[in-house]
Amino acid sequence: MKITDVLIIGTGLAGTYVALNLPTNLEITMMCHHSTNSTLAQGGIAISLDQKDSFEAHIEDTLTAGRHTNILEAVKTLIESAPDQIHTLEKLGVAFDYDAQKKIHATLEGGHSYPRVIHAGGDQTGQSVMSLLDQKVESAKNIQILKGASLLDLVIQNQKAIGIVYEMNETIKVIYAKHIVMATGGLGDLYEHTTNQEGSTGEAIAIAAFAGAKCQDMRYIQFHPTAYKNKDKGYFLITEAMRGVGAYLLDAHENRFMDYIHPLKELAPRDIVSKAIYDVIESTKKPFVYLDTRHLKTAFLKERFPNIYKTLEKDNLILGIDLIPVTPVAHYTIGGICTDLMGRTNLENLYACGEVASTGVHGANRLASNSLLECLVFGKNVAEHIVSNHENTSLPNYSMNPLDQWKHTKTTASQNYLIHKAYIQEIMTKHVGIVRYDNQLKLAKSKLTHLLHQLKNVRFDHVDHAKSYNLVSVSLMVVEDALAHESLGCHYKEKESEKKGLKSC
Ligand SMILES: Cc1cc2nc3c(=O)[nH]c(=O)nc-3n(C[C@H](O)[C@H](O)[C@H](O)COP(=O)(O)OP(=O)(O)OC[C@H]3O[C@@H](n4cnc5c(N)ncnc54)[C@H](O)[C@@H]3O)c2cc1C
Incomplete structure (x- = not known):
C-alpha cells in the first residue's frame, strides 16, 4: 500500500x-x-x-x-x-x-x-x-x-x-x-x-x-474557430495569433465575412468568430472557410509560426501563398x-x-x-x-479497503471502451455543438442515459466498463447543464422552429 x-x-x-x-x-x-x-x-x-x-x-x-x-x-x-x-x-x-x-x-x-x-x-x-x-x-x-x-x-x-x-x-x-x-x-x-x-x-x-x-x-465548451483538418491525422489548431498578425477569414466566394459581424472583425471574441464560421458553413454547405494569409510575407510567417508552417507544408499548403481551409472544433472546457x-x-x-x-x-x-x-x-x-x-493535516485513516469492490474487476485489454467512446463522441458532436436546440439536447440526454443504465450494473466487472461509465457520466453532466441553463457565451441555444428538418425525440 x-x-x-x-x-x-x-x-x-x-x-x-x-x-x-x-x-x-x-x-x-x-x-x-x-x-x-x-x-x-x-x-x-x-x-x-x-x-x-x-x-x-x-x-x-x-x-x-x-x-x-x-x-x-x-x-x-x-x-x-x-x-x-x-x-x-x-x-x-x-x-x-x-x-x-x-x-x-x-x-x-x-x-x-x-x-x-x-x-x-x-x-x-x-x-x-x-x-x-x-x-x-x-x-x-x-x-x-x-x-x-x-x-x-x-x-x-x-x-x-x-x-x-x-x-x-x-x-x-x-x-x-x-x-x-x-x-x-x-x-x-x-x-x-x-x-x-x-x-x-x-x-x-x-x-x-x-x-x-x-x-x-x-x-x-469552447470551440476554437480555426482548426485545420490534417490529411493523415486529426485536427490541427491554427493559433489565433495568425489572425493577430493580420490573417483574414474568407467564405467560399473569398469574401471577408467578419467585416459585417463584429467591429473587431477576425479578432472578435472566439465564440463570435466560431458562430460566424458555423453560419457560413451552414449556408455554403462547404465544410470549411478559408484562412487567408496571402497578403502577408511567407518568410515572416515561416519564422513567426515555424510549427504551423511545417505542418501545412507537409500537406502542400504554403503560408503566404495558399488559402488554408479551417473549421471550428471543440477546444477548451x-x-x-x-x-x-x-x-x-x-x-x-x-x-x-x-x-x-x-x-x-x-x-x-x-x-x-x-x-x-x-x-x-x-x-x-x-x-x-x-x-x-x-502540518495540520493528519495521515489519512486507511482502515477501510477501497479495493473491495474492484477485487473481481477484469483488466485485460478489450475494445469495449473504444466502442463506447466513439458512440459518445458521435452524440456530443451531433447534438451538443456550437448551436444547440432543446430537442437535440434531450435526445442526447436520452441516448446517454440509456448507455449509463446499461453500464451501471456491470461497471465493476471490467475496468473498461468503469471507464466508459465515467465518460458517459461526464458527458451527461455537460448535456444536463446545457438543458438547464441559457448559453451566455461559447455556444448558442436556438429555438427548434429556427432549424428545419430536425426530428423531435
Ligand atoms: C492545440 C491547443 C493549443 C492551445 N494553445 C493555448 C495557448 O496558446 N495559450 C493558452 O493559454 N492556452 C492554450 N490552450 C489551452 C491550454 O493548453 C490548456 O488549457 C492547458 O494546457 C491545460 O493544462 P492542464 O495542466 O490543466 O491539463 P493538460 O495539459 O491537458 O494535462 C492533463 C493531464 O491529466 C492527465 N489525466 C487526465 N485524466 C486522467 C486520468 N483519468 N487518470 C490519470 N491521468 C489523467 C493527463 O494524462 C495529463 O497528464 C491550447 C490547447 C490546445 C489543445
Missing part, C-alpha cells in the same frame, strides 16, 4: 507547476495516462507587461469575453499575479521570444484590446515551457511519476479525500495521500473533432462529482470542479487547478491565452495552500 504526502493527478502545466512549487521535503506522486494539452499550446500566455497596457484593460477584456459572468476576484487574481509567475518561469529557464528592443515580444489575439500574448519558440509555447518543466520534475528526487496510470475513483471518508483507486499495467491499486490535486485537464476528446490530445475526456470531473465535489458550468482562489474544492484535502477546475475566472467564454496563465496562477496558489496546511 502506497502513502504519499501530495498526489497530483495530471502532468500538464497545472500539475507540474504545483509540484515544482512545493518544498522538496514533501514526497510527491504524480500520474498521467495520456499526453498533455499543455504541450500543444501555441499562441502563448496573456499578460499585460507594456506600460501602455494595464491590468485594468486585461481584466476588462477578460470580462467582456466572459459576458461579464466571470467571478471578478478570480479575474483580478489571475491577471495581477501574472508577472510573478512569468518571472518564475524565466528563472526556471523558459526562454520567451524577444523583439528587436530586447523586450519580451507580445502579440495580439482575439478579444484583446492590446498585444499582450507572450510566446516561446514562435508558435511552440507549450512545448518550450513543458519540455523544461518536465525535465525538472523528472529529475526531482522527491517526485515519482506513474506513467500510464488511469484514475478510477476517489477514496473519501467523512467528506475528506484520503486516496485514489487507479489502474496501471492491468492492475488496480490504491494510493493514500494527505493532499490530492486534480490537474486532469479538459474534455475536448468527447467530441469527434477537437484540438485536444486523444484521451482528454474529462472523466476525472465525473469521478470528483461521484465523490461529492461540486461542479459547475459544464455546458461551457470552461466548467469543471468548483474551487476557490486557492484551488480548494468543497471536499477537505481535495484541490483542483488548470483546465479541470472552475474558479469562475472565464465566465461564459474564455479570453484567448488566459488558460496557461490559469494553470500557473492557481497552480501556485494550490501549492501555497498545501504548504500552509501540511
Whole structure:
C-alpha cells in the first residue's frame, strides 16, 4: 500500500507547476495516462507587461469575453499575479521570444484590446515551457511519476479525500495521500473533432462529482474557430495569433465575412468568430472557410509560426501563398470542479487547478491565452495552500479497503471502451455543438442515459466498463447543464422552429 504526502493527478502545466512549487521535503506522486494539452499550446500566455497596457484593460477584456459572468476576484487574481509567475518561469529557464528592443515580444489575439500574448519558440509555447518543466520534475528526487496510470475513483471518508483507486499495467491499486490535486485537464476528446490530445475526456470531473465535489458550468465548451483538418491525422489548431498578425477569414466566394459581424472583425471574441464560421458553413454547405494569409510575407510567417508552417507544408499548403481551409472544433472546457482562489474544492484535502477546475475566472467564454496563465496562477496558489496546511493535516485513516469492490474487476485489454467512446463522441458532436436546440439536447440526454443504465450494473466487472461509465457520466453532466441553463457565451441555444428538418425525440 502506497502513502504519499501530495498526489497530483495530471502532468500538464497545472500539475507540474504545483509540484515544482512545493518544498522538496514533501514526497510527491504524480500520474498521467495520456499526453498533455499543455504541450500543444501555441499562441502563448496573456499578460499585460507594456506600460501602455494595464491590468485594468486585461481584466476588462477578460470580462467582456466572459459576458461579464466571470467571478471578478478570480479575474483580478489571475491577471495581477501574472508577472510573478512569468518571472518564475524565466528563472526556471523558459526562454520567451524577444523583439528587436530586447523586450519580451507580445502579440495580439482575439478579444484583446492590446498585444499582450507572450510566446516561446514562435508558435511552440507549450512545448518550450513543458519540455523544461518536465525535465525538472523528472529529475526531482522527491517526485515519482506513474506513467500510464488511469484514475478510477476517489477514496473519501467523512467528506475528506484520503486516496485514489487507479489502474496501471492491468492492475488496480490504491494510493493514500494527505493532499490530492486534480490537474486532469479538459474534455475536448468527447467530441469527434477537437484540438485536444486523444484521451482528454474529462472523466476525472465525473469521478470528483461521484465523490461529492461540486461542479459547475459544464455546458461551457469552447470551440476554437480555426482548426485545420490534417490529411493523415486529426485536427490541427491554427493559433489565433495568425489572425493577430493580420490573417483574414474568407467564405467560399473569398469574401471577408467578419467585416459585417463584429467591429473587431477576425479578432472578435472566439465564440463570435466560431458562430460566424458555423453560419457560413451552414449556408455554403462547404465544410470549411478559408484562412487567408496571402497578403502577408511567407518568410515572416515561416519564422513567426515555424510549427504551423511545417505542418501545412507537409500537406502542400504554403503560408503566404495558399488559402488554408479551417473549421471550428471543440477546444477548451470552461466548467469543471468548483474551487476557490486557492484551488480548494468543497471536499477537505481535495484541490483542483488548470483546465479541470472552475474558479469562475472565464465566465461564459474564455479570453484567448488566459488558460496557461490559469494553470500557473492557481497552480501556485494550490501549492501555497498545501504548504500552509501540511502540518495540520493528519495521515489519512486507511482502515477501510477501497479495493473491495474492484477485487473481481477484469483488466485485460478489450475494445469495449473504444466502442463506447466513439458512440459518445458521435452524440456530443451531433447534438451538443456550437448551436444547440432543446430537442437535440434531450435526445442526447436520452441516448446517454440509456448507455449509463446499461453500464451501471456491470461497471465493476471490467475496468473498461468503469471507464466508459465515467465518460458517459461526464458527458451527461455537460448535456444536463446545457438543458438547464441559457448559453451566455461559447455556444448558442436556438429555438427548434429556427432549424428545419430536425426530428423531435
Ligand atoms: C492545440 C491547443 C493549443 C492551445 N494553445 C493555448 C495557448 O496558446 N495559450 C493558452 O493559454 N492556452 C492554450 N490552450 C489551452 C491550454 O493548453 C490548456 O488549457 C492547458 O494546457 C491545460 O493544462 P492542464 O495542466 O490543466 O491539463 P493538460 O495539459 O491537458 O494535462 C492533463 C493531464 O491529466 C492527465 N489525466 C487526465 N485524466 C486522467 C486520468 N483519468 N487518470 C490519470 N491521468 C489523467 C493527463 O494524462 C495529463 O497528464 C491550447 C490547447 C490546445 C489543445
